[in-house]
Amino acid sequence: MLAKREDIILDELASIVGKDNVTAAKHIRYAYSYDLSFVKPKMPDYVVMATTVEQIQDIMRLANREKIPVIPYTAGTNIGGLCIPERGGILLDLKRMNKIIKLDVESHYAIIEPGVSHAKFAMELYKHNLRWSWPVGPPSASVFSNALCHGIGGLSGRYGLNSEEITSMEVVLPTGELVRVGSCAINPEEWHSVLPLPQLDGLFKGWLGTSGVVTKLGVRVHPLPPILKVFTVSCENMEDMYSYMRNLGNYEICDDLTAVSWWLAQVPIPYPYKPKPDNEPEWFSFATTFSWTEKEKQAREEIWEMVVEEEQKKGSSIKKTVYPEEALKARTQLPSKIVGTTKNYCKQAGGGISWPGTFTPAKYWAKVYNEWKKILIRHSLSPSVRATNYRGVHYGMLRAMIPFNKQNPEETENARQAIIECLRVDLDAGGIPYKPPVDFALEINKRAHPGYLSLLKQVKKLLDPNDIMNPGKLAI
C-alpha cells in the first residue's frame, strides 16, 4: 500500500528537524489555530520547530518542491491573525531560535534570532544600560517580529518605527536559498547598517512573512539615560490634542509622544461602551522624556511649559494633568505586564482584541477619530483610541484597541464589522493600516494604484514563485 502524502511529508520533516520537533497531531495544530483577534480559526497541517538556519533551508526546499504553504511563527501575539494559516501548510515555529547572538555595547547594535522575547532582550540590554523601543505588547512577544512588521515602541517619537532600527538581516528565501542584506552581506561579521547599499531589507519588512523566513536580524539599540520625566496633559477634544502634539513634536524632545482617549486610559477598557463622565477630559497625553542630567531635564521641562502656555493662549482646552497611575506605569514601565498582558485591553470583555491600527497623517487624526467615535459607540464599543507621533510631526500611529467577548460569535462579529468600518474611514482619509488581517488587506488593495499591486505581485513572484510563504495574507 502506498503511504499517504501527508505521512511522507511528515517523515521528511522529521528527517530534517527530528521526530520530536514535528507533529501533525490535531491538538497541537489546534493550539496554533487562533490568536487574540477576530480572525476565524484555521489549523495548519503540520507544526515544525526549527533550531538552525540549515533546517529552515531544508524545510523551505521541501515546501517549495511540494508547494506546501509555510507560516513563520515566533510568539503569535500580533492582533491581526498574521500567523493563522489561510491555506493550511507547515507552521514554522521559530521560538527555539532565541539567542542574542551578539550585543555590541560599543557600537550599539545587537544580532538576534527570531525567538528572542522582549522580556529576554530587556534583561540583557539593561545589564549594559541599553534599551530598545519597547512596544506595549506582552513581554513574551518577539522583538524580531515586531520590528519586521513595522511595530512601534516607546522610542518611536525619537527614532521612528522599530523596522527603521534594523541594521542587517539574514533570510531564507521560499526556495531555500540563504541571502543576506545590509553590511553583513559584504562582511559576515558586520551587522551595523543596511546603508549605503540598496535597501533590500525592504523586501522582507512589512511583508507579513510572505516573502521569506528572516533568521537573523541586526538591530540598533540605544543608551538608557537615567532621568525619566513624563509630561502629562489632558484636553476636551482631539483638535486641541493634535495642536498640542504638533507643537511639542516640533521640538523633538520626546522619546514617545502619545495621546490616549479617556476610554483607553481606563484599566481595563470599558466593555461594552460606557459614557465618559462629564467631568473627565476626553484626551490625555503623556510625553516621555529621558535626560542625562537635571539641567537637560529642566530644559525639556522649560520647552514643555512654553508649549502648554502657547496652546492655552490659543484658547485650547489643554491643561496639565495627573495621568492615572496604573495607566502611566503601563506606558512607561516597558515591557509591561499591565498593557502587555492585555489586562488593560480586553480583561473586561473576555478573550478578544483587535484594532484598526493605522499610520495616519497627524493632521487627519481629529477627523478620523470623530468618525471612529460615532461608529464604535453605535456598535456599543469604547472609542479607546491612541495617537502617537513618529519621529517628528508629519504622521503617526492612530489606532483603536477594540476588546470583545470572544466566547460570543455575535459580539466578535460586531467588533469585526465596527473595525472594518473604522478602517474604511481612515483609508479614505489618507491613512494606511499596519499589520493588517486579510480583511484589511482587501480594503487596502481596493484603493491601491494598479502599478503598486503589479509591482507587489512581481516581487512576490520573484521571491516566492510557488506562493508558499504565508499565502493569502497580502490579498493580492
Added chain:
Amino acid sequence: MEWNIPTLKELEEKIWKCTACGNCKSAYDYGPPPEFGEICPPGVAFGFEGYLASKGKIAFARGILSGELEWDEELVDAIYKCTVCAGCANQCELDHKPYIPEIIEAMRRKAVEDSVGPMPSQKKIVQSMKSYDNPYQGPRRVRTDWTRPFKKAKKPIKDINKEPAPILYFVGCTGAFNLPVRGVPVATASIFQKLGLDFGILGQNEICCGSTAMRIGEADEFKRVAEANLKTFRKLHEEKGVNTIVTSCAGCYRAIKKDYTLSSDYDKMMEGITVIHTVEFLYNLYKEGKMNFSGGLPWKVTYHDPCHTGRHLNKYKFDVDGTIAWKDAYLETDQSECLYDIPRELLKAIPGIELIEMERIKDNSYCCGGGGGVMTGYGDWAAKNASLRIEEGMNTGAEYMISICPFCHYNLNEGSKRIGSSMKLYDLVELIDQVLPETEEA
C-alpha cells in the same frame, strides 16, 4: 459530605477569559532591573504551543469543550504532561488567573470520567491508594519504619490513636515510604522531641492526604481519603485534644489547607484545628525565643521554593458583587500564606549558613518538575526537569540545595544524580535538627 469540585464545563466561562496573549509563557518582572526566566517545564521540554503554559492548556480545554478535539492517546498524554506548578498562572493578569491549575485538573477529571485518564503508569497510584491508602504501594506497616530509631533510643513517638496530644504530626506518604527522604520525618520528630513538644502521629492509621489523586484527576479517590481524614481530624480534636496539625510535606499541606476547603463540611470538621507547615510552626517558636541554635553549619546553600508552599497558596481577591470592577473580576493576589520568607529567615538564622539565591525564586521559582503526577507518569522527564533546577542551583556556587518538600527533595535528588552533580539535597528540618541542642526536658 458534599464537594464543590468544578467540572470543565463549569469552568468554561473562565476558560474564555484567556486572550492567548502568551504572557504566561515565561516569567518576567519589570524591575528594574528586568528579570526574565523560563517558567514552564513542559514548554521547555516539548516546545509546541499546546504544551506551553496556560495558553496552550486553555487551547486544549476549549477544543475539548467545543468538541473540536476528541480524546486520543496523544491528547491525553499532552494534558498529563504538565506539572501543574502554576508558574504560568503567576504571570497572568486576567480573570481566569486564579483558576488555571483548576482548569488543567478539570481536564484531567474529564479524562478520568471519560475513562481515558490517567496515564497507564499513574493508574497504579489509584490502585495503590485503594489497596494501601498510599500512592507508593507500601504496606501499611511500613509507614512507621522511620520511627525505629526513636524506639531504639527509648524515645518513642506517641501514638495519637491511643494517647492524647495537642499536636498531630501528619507525616505524609512521601516521607514515610520514600526511603531517600525519610530523613524528613526523622528530623521533624527529633526537633519536636528536643523542643519538648507534646505531639503524636497516626502511625499505620495515617492515610494519604489525596493530593496526588487530585492532581491527576482522580476526584473520587481524593474525596474518599479526604473525607476519611477530615473525620479523623475531627475525632482527634474531640477525643484526643488535637488542635494543631503539623506537616512537613508541601503536598499534604496544600491538600489539607486548600483542596479540603472544597468540602461543604470543611469549616465544621476543622473548627478549632489549625493546619500548619512544620517550617512555619518552627519559625513561630523561633520568633518566640523557644528555639535556639548552637554550633553551626559552614555551608553554602541555595533554596528551592516548592510550588505547593508557594504559588499554590496564593489567595485571590475577587470583585464578588461587581462593586469595584465587575462581577467576579480578579483584582489582586494575596501571597501572605505563601512560605517564601519564613524558610529563608530560618536558614539565615542557622550559624554558618551562607544562602545564595538562584535566579528564579519565590513566586517565579522553577518547578522541581515532578509535581502534578509527572514523577509517576513520566519519571525520566521528571528527573530531567529536576536536572535543570539543579544546574541553576549549581550556577550559584552553592553546595547544597535546601527545600521544605519531601517530594521536591526526592525529585531534585534524582535530577542531581542524573547529571552526576555533587549538589546535595536537604530538607530545612534536617539542618535545623543538626544545630538544635537537646533540652533538659527532652
